[in-house]
Amino acid sequence: MAHLLIVEDDELLRDGLSAQLMQAGHRISLAEDGQIALERLEAQSFDGVVLDLGLPKVDGLSVLRRLRERLPALPVLVLTARDGVEDRVAGLNAGADDYLTKPFSLDELQARLQALLRRANLPAAGAPRTASAGAETLRLESHPPRVWIGQDAVDLTLREWTLLELLMRHTGQVVSREDVITAWQAEPGDSSGVASNALEVYVHRLRRKLASAPLNIRNIRGLGYMLEASGV
Ligand code: CA
Numbered sequence: 133m134a135h136l137l138i139v140e141d142d143e144l145l146r147d148g149l150s151a152q153l154m155q156a157g158h159r160i161s162l163a164e165d166g167q168i169a170l171e172r173l174e175a176q177s178f179d180g181v182v183l184d185l186g187l188p189k190v191d192g193l194s195v196l197r198r199l200r201e202r203l204p205a206l207p208v209l210v211l212t213a214r215d216g217v218e219d220r221v222a223g224l225n226a227g228a229d230d231y232l233t234k235p236f237s238l239d240e241l242q243a244r245l246q247a248l249l250r251r252a253n254l255p256a257a258g259a260p261r262t263a264s265a266g267a268e269t270l271r272l273e274s275h276p277p278r279v280w281i282g283q284d285a286v287d288l289t290l291r292e293w294t295l296l297e298l299l300m301r302h303t304g305q306v307v308s309r310e311d312v313i314t315a316w317q318a319e320p321g322d323s324s325g326v327a328s329n330a331l332e333v334y335v336h337r338l339r340r341k342l343a344s345a346p347l348n349i350r351n352i353r354g355l356g357y358m359l360e361a362s363g364v
Pocket of ligand 1: 140141142184185186187
């Protein structure tokens with residue numbers, strides 16, 4: 133059982149989501165606009181959030197950005213109204229863990245959400261790993277998911293963490309797009325698909341977070357990605 137926050141201004145959809153997820157045994161809190169969502173997030177702790185992007189008062193992207201400042205590891209599934217790639221990219225850039233485009237089936241939503249919740253509850257994936265690539269040392273920490281660049285900690289979402297862990301394990305080697313998607317799917321219960329073009333968004337986001345590290349995530353055209361010391 134998880135405590136979930138559903139943020140959706142469409143009453144019919146909100147009620148449908150609520151009924152479905154309560155049926156699945158979860159405890160549900162509701163918010164019909166972005167302002168109420170922020171208040172609920174401030175006042176209570178949640179295990180996951182279903183967040184519509186098109187919301188009155190405070191839009192979903194702003195809610196997501198503000199939520200991420202304080203709760204970097206909270207699983208967030210974003211609902212986008214259009215099949216527009218801009219919405220998805222903006223949502224992923226703002227820190228969503230996954231997204232669904234309306235209309236979607238409630239079963240699909242439940243499956244995706246379960247996958248996010250299971251991933252969030254994974255025990256620490258082994259001891260913290262270090263990777264020496266360049267003069268600086270990166271150190272990964274799994275609880276909470278973050279990376280240390282020297283003395284600075286940078287918070288990561290779960291998928292960013294898995295991606296970076298894979299790249300660090302293979303520093304100087306090419307990691308294929310399929311390897312990354314397989315690693316995401318290999319996490320117990322993660323049956324949610326990741327579109328191949330979404331991977332670029334995650335890589336882009338990770339590059340920005342690692343901007344102060346003397347490292348590059350190089351795009352190896354047609355093959356995949358490689359972590360290497362910058363300036364090499
Ligand atoms: Ca809406």
